[in-house]
Amino acid sequence: xxxLYLVGLGLRDEKTLSLExxxxxxxxxxxxxEDYTNFIKKDTFLNLEKILEKKLIRLxxxxxxxxxxxxxxxxxxxxxxxxxxxxxxxxxxxSLVLDAIKLNHKIKIIHxxxxxxxxxxxxxxxxxxxxxxxxxxxxHENYQPTSFLDTLKENNKIKAHSLCLLDLDENANPMPIKKxxxxxxxxxxxxKLKLFNQNSKIIVLSKISWNDEVIWAGKIKDLxxxxxxxxxxxxxxxxxFLEEEYFNFLKSYSF
Amino acid sequence: xxxLYLVGLGLRDEKTLSLExxxxxxxxxxxxxEDYTNFIKKDTFLNLEKILEKKLIRLxxxxxxxxxxxxxxxxxxxxxxxxxxxxxxxxxxxSLVLDAIKLNHKIKIIHxxxxxxxxxxxxxxxxxxxxxxxxxxxxHENYQPTSFLDTLKENNKIKAHSLCLLDLDENANPMPIKKxxxxxxxxxxxxKLKLFNQNSKIIVLSKISWNDEVIWAGKIKDLxxxxxxxxxxxxxxxxxFLEEEYFNFLKSYSF
Numbered sequence: 001x002x003x004l005y006l007v008g009l010g011l012r013d014e015k016t017l018s019l020e021x022x023x024x025x026x027x028x029x030x031x032x033x034e035d036y037t038n039f040i041k042k043d044t045f046l047n048l049e050k051i052l053e054k055k056l057i058r059l060x061x062x063x064x065x066x067x068x069x070x071x072x073x074x075x076x077x078x079x080x081x082x083x084x085x086x087x088x089x090x091x092x093x094x095s096l097v098l099d100a101i102k103l104n105h106k107i108k109i110i111h112x113x114x115x116x117x118x119x120x121x122x123x124x125x126x127x128x129x130x131x132x133x134x135x136x137x138x139x140h141e142n143y144q145p146t147s148f149l150d151t152l153k154e155n156n157k158i159k160a161h162s163l164c165l166l167d168l169d170e171n172a173n174p175m176p177i178k179k180x181x182x183x184x185x186x187x188x189x190x191x192k193l194k195l196f197n198q199n200s201k202i203i204v205l206s207k208i209s210w211n212d213e214v215i216w217a218g219k220i221k222d223l224x225x226x227x228x229x230x231x232x233x234x235x236x237x238x239x240x241f242l243e244e245e246y247f248n249f250l251k252s253y254s255f
Numbered sequence: 256x257x258x259l260y261l262v263g264l265g266l267r268d269e270k271t272l273s274l275e276x277x278x279x280x281x282x283x284x285x286x287x288x289e290d291y292t293n294f295i296k297k298d299t300f301l302n303l304e305k306i307l308e309k310k311l312i313r314l315x316x317x318x319x320x321x322x323x324x325x326x327x328x329x330x331x332x333x334x335x336x337x338x339x340x341x342x343x344x345x346x347x348x349x350s351l352v353l354d355a356i357k358l359n360h361k362i363k364i365i366h367x368x369x370x371x372x373x374x375x376x377x378x379x380x381x382x383x384x385x386x387x388x389x390x391x392x393x394x395h396e397n398y399q400p401t402s403f404l405d406t407l408k409e410n411n412k413i414k415a416h417s418l419c420l421l422d423l424d425e426n427a428n429p430m431p432i433k434k435x436x437x438x439x440x441x442x443x444x445x446x447k448l449k450l451f452n453q454n455s456k457i458i459v460l461s462k463i464s465w466n467d468e469v470i471w472a473g474k475i476k477d478l479x480x481x482x483x484x485x486x487x488x489x490x491x492x493x494x495x496f497l498e499e500e501y502f503n504f505l506k507s508y509s510f
Contacts, residue, residue, distance in 0.1 A: 008368070014274070015274045017273060017274055018368070019271075019272055086368065086372045088379075089376045091381055091497070094501055097379075101504065109373075111368035111464055113263070113341065114368075117344055117371055118364075120344060121341050121343040121369075124349055127344050130388075131386055132384065132413070133385075135383075157412075158386070158409040160387055160409075246349055
């Protein structure tokens with residue numbers, strides 16, 4: 001039986017892989033690659049092929065969910081699946097783990113940086129004070145979900161900071177920040193909630209760890225330019241004075 | 256003015272560093288190293304010195320908090336501070352960032368794997384359903400804090416999974432699992448709370464990503480052997496059936 005390595009790529013490209021991950025990939029018979037559960041830098045796939053001097057197999061969502069390609073490849077030796085961000089935090093891959101184990105293969109998870117912890121790290125807010133995270137979904141004419149507000153409401157109730165991931169559209173483009181805020185306000189209007197107003201504080205973190213990373217902090221109404229690229233929104237709850245000091249520092253760094 | 260790189264080491268040793276981190280460390284004039292905010296593998300410091308062919312400076316807690324050594328070194332060129340886990344998630348380093356910025360130095364954060372996201376990843380529980388995290392503190396004769404229960408209570412209220420970090424003792428030894436559970440039960444008795452009983456489900460993750468990693472899942476009463484080493488406890492709230500399936504899989508893998 002073979003080893004299946006779930007390898008976290010990290011936040012940006014082949015350079016955010018760990019030394020251990022690279023060592024393992026060099027030894028694997030077959031390397032699969034998925035780039036749809038998270039946003040990564042263009043050319044990562046090609047650059048990784050160059051570094052490893054091997055062909056990689058890019059999987060579509062359907063191919064990955066079907067699992068056949070991976071489970072069959074395991075019959076000929078060790079395989080790796082390279083996953084953007086932290087290796088197993090997207091629940092998409094849990095069933096692959098279970099199915100590989102059922103066939104007596106061994107699983108090893110190679111951890112990497114995750115957007116969740118990186119955003120908390122950069123925000124200067126205390127990791128202990130974050131509540132549940134949620135995703136802001138795109139709205140369509142006949143589908144305008146507001147359930148993410150339940151999470152924000154619950155966090156509010158326990159004075160927890162809220163971290164929101166933003167959805168990708170059908171072409172895998174991340175949601176612009178202004179669009180996310182518009183959807184939040186429309187949703188709370190629809191639900192007759194008053195969780196946020198134009199004076200609410202917000203931290204926007206976009207393209208974390210990229211050369212053109214953007215960190216913006218301030219009140220919602222002061223966000224004049226739009227911010228594009230894969231991003232995370234943080235709505236701080238009541239801040240400790242040290243958190244407040246860091247928030248003000250980020251504010252003065254805003255673009 | 257110089258660059259100060261806060262470099263996340265990752266969860267275990269020099270091999271959990273990213274390729275980017277290694278590149279940066281090779282170029283830095285001075286490299287500081289702290290190993291007290293998180294538990295890492297013995298000899299990491301020495302191995303990293305060998306890889307880089309450079310002397311590193313290990314900082315005590317007092318030296319790091321004093322900041323002088325680092326701020327002075329920045330006057331002679333780029334510096335890095337290597338931090339176990341994710342680079343800036345321990346709030347200890349926020350004031351260093353602020354003070355270096357005040358002196359016109361540039362800060363760059365090099366992200367890495369964090370125990371928080373790695374534990375969520377391995378648990379198979381949905382990242383969206385975790386509430387606030389807390390630390391279980393050691394109890395001493397005259398100091399028996401129970402405030403961590405407030406977090407567990409709040410998470411309970413919003414049906415969130417709870418992730419608990421375990422304290423280190425005065426010799427930087429991590430708390431054994433049985434001790435952590437004992438303190439939780441004593442604390443809830445003291446506070447007249449009934450959050451957990453012997454039938455409560457628990458996931459224990461110890462030495463994540465080490466060769467002798469332990470993952471244990473089951474009911475508290477079924478935890479017969481003790482588990483030693485840096486660990487994380489997870490108390491699942493109500494589970495989705497896919498989470499339940501994964502929990503049962505972990506259970507069958509328990510040692």
